[in-house]
Amino acid sequence: MMDQMMDHMTDQMMKVKKRKKIKYGSDDGSDDGSDDGSDDEKEDKIYFLPNNGVSQSSTLIWNGVPVPASRAVDDNTETQSHTECTANNWFRYKLNKTSKVESVLMINGKTNYYLFRLNNSKVSAVEADGTKHFCGRISVRSIESIEGQTYTIYCNNAVADYVEVFLDKNCLELKEIKVYGKYLNKDDGSDDGSHDGSDDESEEEERDVE
Numbered sequence: 001m002m003d004q005m006m007d008h009m010t011d012q013m014m015k016v017k018k019r020k021k022i023k024y025g026s027d028d029g030s031d032d033g034s035d036d037g038s039d040d041e042k043e044d045k046i047y048f049l050p051n052n053g054v055s056q057s058s059t060l061i062w063n064g065v066p067v068p069a070s071r072a073v074d075d076n077t078e079t080q081s082h083t084e085c086t087a088n089n090w091f092r093y094k095l096n097k098t099s100k101v102e103s104v105l106m107i108n109g110k111t112n113y114y115l116f117r118l119n120n121s122k123v124s125a126v127e128a129d130g131t132k133h134f135c136g137r138i139s140v141r142s143i144e145s146i147e148g149q150t151y152t153i154y155c156n157n158a159v160a161d162y163v164e165v166f167l168d169k170n171c172l173e174l175k176e177i178k179v180y181g182k183y184l185n186k187d188d189g190s191d192d193g194s195h196d197g198s199d200d201e202s203e204e205e206e207r208d209v210e
Contacts, residue, residue: 108149109173125160
């Protein structure tokens with residue numbers, strides 16, 4: 001199951017790579033060594049952005065056992081996070097540093113007849129002062145599988161300190177969530193230099209999932 005999930009996540013990230021000219025680094029933020037030093041084609045590098053803690057609006061207690069937010073970041077599709085089934089539920093993924101968020105990959109907590117609970121959930125990149133940059137809304141597919149319930153939302157390099165998934169009604173359940181982008185600043189406070197800031201290639205205004 002884990003191999004299946006990782007293969008599908010790789011396919012999803014290839015879609016991001018095709019959508020924009022992007023070069024991927026390793027999960028720890030270091031260069032992947034594939035750059036030949038050529039400047040013939042400028043590329044942004046994006047990375048997996050580890051969390052510095054996750055939280056949710058409430059935690060369901062199932063048969064006396066809590067179902068915490070941490071289950072959505074344990075790299076295990078056999079577990080899931082689960083809020084109580086009330087209104088205005090949210091899940092927050094705190095970033096290690098202020099970052100430019102390129103995309104958010106999520107796996108629905110349900111792959112059965114409950115899968116539509118996640119429908120119309122909204123994903124935003126949020127700054128420390130609460131300023132929200134809306135990224136997209138999930139339209140749940142009727143495919144009852146991990147692959148069918150994996151969604152990618154694009155945030156177009158929105159500056160954020162955490163990512164929020166919001167659902168105004170129903171339970172909010174996630175098997176996994178991963179955030180991709182790049183740190184806004186290095187340790188010395190300077191820009192990481194991976195984004196040239198040019199407008200040669202306009203950003204797409206797409207707000208739908210893939």
